Amino acid sequence: MSKFKVPYKIYLDESEIPSSWYNVRADMKNKPAPLIHPATLKPLTFEEMRPIFCDELIRQELDETTAYIPIPEEILNFYKMYRPSPLTHAVFLEELLDTPAHIFYKFEGNNTSGSHKLNSAIAQAYYAKKQGLKGVTTETGAGQWGTALAMACSFFRLECKVYMVRVSYEQKPFRREVMRTYGASVTPSPSMDTAIGRKINAEHPNTTGSLGCAISEAVEVATSTEGYRYVLGSVLNQVLLHQSVIGLETKAACKKYGIKPDIIIGCAGGGSNLGGLISPFMGEKLRGEADYRFIAVEPASCPSFTRGKFAYDFCDTGKVCPMAKMYTLGHDFIPSANHAGGLRYHGMSSILSQLYHDGLMEARAVEQTSVFEAAEMFARVEGILPAPESSHAIRVAIDEALKCKETGEEKTIIIGLTGTGYFDMLAYEKYNNGTMTDYIPTDDDLAKGFAAIPNVNL
Amino acid sequence: MSKFKVPYKIYLDESEIPSSWYNVRADMKNKPAPLIHPATLKPLTFEEMRPIFCDELIRQELDETTAYIPIPEEILNFYKMYRPSPLTHAVFLEELLDTPAHIFYKFEGNNTSGSHKLNSAIAQAYYAKKQGLKGVTTETGAGQWGTALAMACSFFRLECKVYMVRVSYEQKPFRREVMRTYGASVTPSPSMDTAIGRKINAEHPNTTGSLGCAISEAVEVATSTEGYRYVLGSVLNQVLLHQSVIGLETKAACKKYGIKPDIIIGCAGGGSNLGGLISPFMGEKLRGEADYRFIAVEPASCPSFTRGKFAYDFCDTGKVCPMAKMYTLGHDFIPSANHAGGLRYHGMSSILSQLYHDGLMEARAVEQTSVFEAAEMFARVEGILPAPESSHAIRVAIDEALKCKETGEEKTIIIGLTGTGYFDMLAYEKYNNGTMTDYIPTDDDLAKGFAAIPNVNL
Secondary structure: OOOOOOOEEEOOOHHHOOOEEEOHHHHOOOOOOOOEOOOOOOEOOHHHHOOOOOHHHHHHHHOOOOOEEEOOHHHHHHHOOOOOOOEEEOHHHHHHHOOOOEEEEEEOOOOOOOEOOHHHHHHHHHHHHHOOOOEEEEEEOOOHHHHHHHHHHHHHOOEEEEEEEHHHHHHOHHHHHHHHHOOOEEEEEOOOOOHHHHHHHHHOOOOOOOHHHHHHHHHHHHHHOOOEEEOOOOOOHHHHHHHHHHHHHHHHHHHHHOOOOOEEEEEOOOOHHHHHHHHHHHHHHHOOOOOOEEEEEEEOOOOHHHHOEEEEEEOOOOOOOOEEEEEEOOOOOOOOOOOOOOOOOOOOOHHHHHHHHOOOOEEEEEOHHHHHHHHHHHHHHHOOOEOHHHHHHHHHHHHHHHHHHHHOOOOEEEEEEOEEOOOOHHHHHHHHHOOOOOOOOOHHHHHHHHHOOOOOOO | OOOOOOOEEEOOOHHHOOOEEEOHHHHOOOOOOOOEOOOOOOEOOHHHHOOOOOHHHHHHHHOOOOOEEEOOHHHHHHHOOOOOOOEEEOHHHHHHHOOOOEEEEEEOOOOOOOEOOHHHHHHHHHHHHHOOOOEEEEEEOOOHHHHHHHHHHHHOOOEEEEEEEHHHHHHOHHHHHHHHHOOOEEEEEOOOOOHHHHHHHHHOOOOOOOHHHHHHHHHHHHHHOOOEEEOOOOOOHHHHHHHHHHHHHHHHHHHHHOOOOOEEEEEOOOOHHHHHHHHHHHHHHHOOOOOOEEEEEEEOOOOHHHHOEEEEEEOOOOOOOOEEEEEEOOOOOOOOOOOOOOOOOOOOOHHHHHHHHOOOOEEEEEOHHHHHHHHHHHHHHHOOOEOHHHHHHHHHHHHHHHHHHHHOOOOEEEEEEOEEOOOOHHHHHHHHHOOOOOOOOOHHHHHHHHHOOOOOOO
């Protein structure tokens, strides 16, 4: 019988939950480009955004200078229901890999929504409630964001209308039922409820939907329903701001226990988890106080950073949203049907896009069978069954730890473990059965998406 | 906007995880009846049990006198990966019910297996490994125990063969895939791998299987495969012993924060959760040091305590297991197909059966629509999506809290919240759609089960 190591989790006290969010834009020399109006190509004003977003969230969206924004007490109290989240030393993974690297993971899956998305959902629901609104609309793909928002709205007694990509609605009924249990209405998208939905259904009678299309529907309903606003679970500056709670706790845990990370790795779909995790560390790097390597990991089937264009593009298929400057594959890009889990958005957070453009972080694209191989390896020794999204980061962390084994370097690696894979067992089943395949779009595939990117030069 | 209360979780430090399990039998004046050999009707000896169970687990099974049994360091280290579990004050539920009662829940769902089952799975896997065994077999119904055991075996690099009730294997493929991800082999039961499986398949060609039948198969494989033993996730004394970690932590948290429970409520299938939760408190009651009310909650569709017979019966359909004295509905009793979730075992822990028989605890049977009503209520305010099993306890806790509202009494209620409902969304979907129904067996239905109970008078 082998000698078993002692795993340890670094728990902070409730009192160590940060009392402010950190706004990395305050420390960025090159600010992220603003959202612009597609007609005027001018930066959107507060007033122009008001029909879409809650007032306080617009203020946060536009605020480029305030480094620390206090977290309201009501949100802090909710955070206390599942935070602080543990930073765990992955001793069994290290042992399995026989690496001198030190691997830690910040685990955001210990709440019913199963992911970090709740950190922003509760904030957005709070500000909507505070503004006296009746409800909010949103879109969801794999369902993590929709679930988190349904929980948050249930807590604050807000109505919640979720437009769920049709293929997920039909093939992933369980997340749909979690949302319904929390009282949300869930509609498959494209629906016949909205003008844009009817148009898309007429043009593509058998479409299984896309995230970009569901966003268009949710925005249409929010702007045409009294007392409603639209909320989004990633990409936006405000979302990265809320998610900074992940990075702030990670930094506090590192400080408390004398851990000095060399590499911080997170998966990147729209960028909310990665942005939240790295923000406070990036702040130090931007201020010249410390240096870290940051690695964004994306699927090879949806490679926004590694193969996308840095340009203004629409955030949604129906072009009802503002335009954002970001790494994008084109607003009508849809990943291959064999792509599992989330991380299928065509664009990327403007903040992260700017940081990447400025050479302040790296990006890597990985194929899904290698991701599930890493997921299984991790699950078997560390216990947690990771979400496919999170497993992208695990894959690259393992790769980096194996490099350390070759070089003998004792690097410290932090993984953003965004959530659990309980609702992704169809994908695990494919992997277990050996029927999962990889897909890498050809340059020609990508060229079609790029062709739809509008030609905006500001 | 209403005033939001501050929820709080009572976390213990890692150092406060108990270092010994508590064996309630040591304090019982009327000991639970021993397992007997079906041929001789004599109590099973250590040697007779050796082909079935691991040696150390047999010692624990037979030990009626040692009050505290030290937890080996390797198991404690594993416990540290997900323990201590929080005792949470359900302030939002109290607010919703407008009750003077104080409600707390001990939440065991924060691990990948999603339930308390891991507490015993890791212990059983450890002793199997320590004995130099190659692998273990077991059965699983809804899949919580199988998942927990697969995780534990993966951790200790043991082979794990799970016989899964066929209807669950087919209708709940996701838990099956979690087990496979952790490296277990999962076979639908009845299978053609075993003599008993072939016999049952021949007699009932379209059978969807039962827990009692899967147990028979798992025992047959364990006893006929070199280096294998059988392990069971509930009912047995050893399992209640391991699960006492729940009650010991609960007691420590109560002591630390000055909470004096009046009523402790848990769901009861085979009894492992309830037994583990109440043991240390029951010990105080047995020693005359304190008084508590204990309530076992079972489904009205499988009412072992409230309508069963206290008698020696077989633990499995195939009658390959020893016989136990317990409250039983008869070893071939199968709950109606509309019964959701676990808690479908025909029998009950001998320890709990004796305590109930001696008037030391109460039992209540509840119908499933009222259970899901309670589950939804709880989820919406407390955040956690409870397992259907756990929701039985929530139902009765709510009923007791509403009684307090009538009487004005400030009773303190502790709920054993055994796990999460992520893999039970088919049942939630039925509830959400209003198509869930209740089923209460008639006296005639029960009489058929009782007829199969052997006539053993010792």
